[in-house]
Amino acid sequence: MSEKTEQKRQLIVETARGIFAKKGYKDVTMKDIVEACEISRGGLYLYFSSVKEVFEAVLEADEAETDDVFSGGLREDSTIADVLMVFFKAQKKEILGRKEDLTLATYEYHFANELPVEENPGRRKFEEAVEALTQLLEAGMENGEFYEMEARAAANNIMYVLEGLRICAHTIGITEEMVDDELFTLVSGIVVE
Numbered sequence: 001m002s003e004k005t006e007q008k009r010q011l012i013v014e015t016a017r018g019i020f021a022k023k024g025y026k027d028v029t030m031k032d033i034v035e036a037c038e039i040s041r042g043g044l045y046l047y048f049s050s051v052k053e054v055f056e057a058v059l060e061a062d063e064a065e066t067d068d069v070f071s072g073g074l075r076e077d078s079t080i081a082d083v084l085m086v087f088f089k090a091q092k093k094e095i096l097g098r099k100e101d102l103t104l105a106t107y108e109y110h111f112a113n114e115l116p117v118e119e120n121p122g123r124r125k126f127e128e129a130v131e132a133l134t135q136l137l138e139a140g141m142e143n144g145e146f147y148e149m150e151a152r153a154a155a156n157n158i159m160y161v162l163e164g165l166r167i168c169a170h171t172i173g174i175t176e177e178m179v180d181d182e183l184f185t186l187v188s189g190i191v192v193e
Helices: 001-025 030-037 041-045 051-065 080-096 104-112 122-140 151-170 176-188
Strands: none
Touching: 001 030, 001 051, 001 104, 030 041, 030 051, 041 051, 041 104, 051 122, 080 122, 080 151, 080 176, 104 151, 122 151
């Protein structure tokens, strides 16, 4: 792909991200994307053949651009418990900061498209987080900062709670205090005082 072609494709993906964040997945049409990008319908079809394909490119770009939640948030003398707290702080920010969020669109996409487990980007992201948390919990137990536990089961539980909080933020509403209470409950069962 030429540089100009790649720039145009990237512009479409970035613009479409905003549309999906605003409207979800199921209500977005190719026409919406064409109008927002200010390109012709044929111009859009040079890059993408469907809304599904555009959304998958948005998910892929989001995954590639995911910031390392720990970059700049830790001092050199940080403990493993500090690392866990930075992780929870980033999760809280994500749960409460729903502006430009793709959560609703992602759920709609998964409901509309039955994907095999190995092709499911949400599942892949979830499993990667579980693996990272498992390693963090094991390291914390090894040095005595965390209570003894089954690390993988605890990591799964943490991710299920965080995913539940994300869903609640979009459905029934959730306050900062509610998120803090849930995170405190998780931390109190992990970190040795």
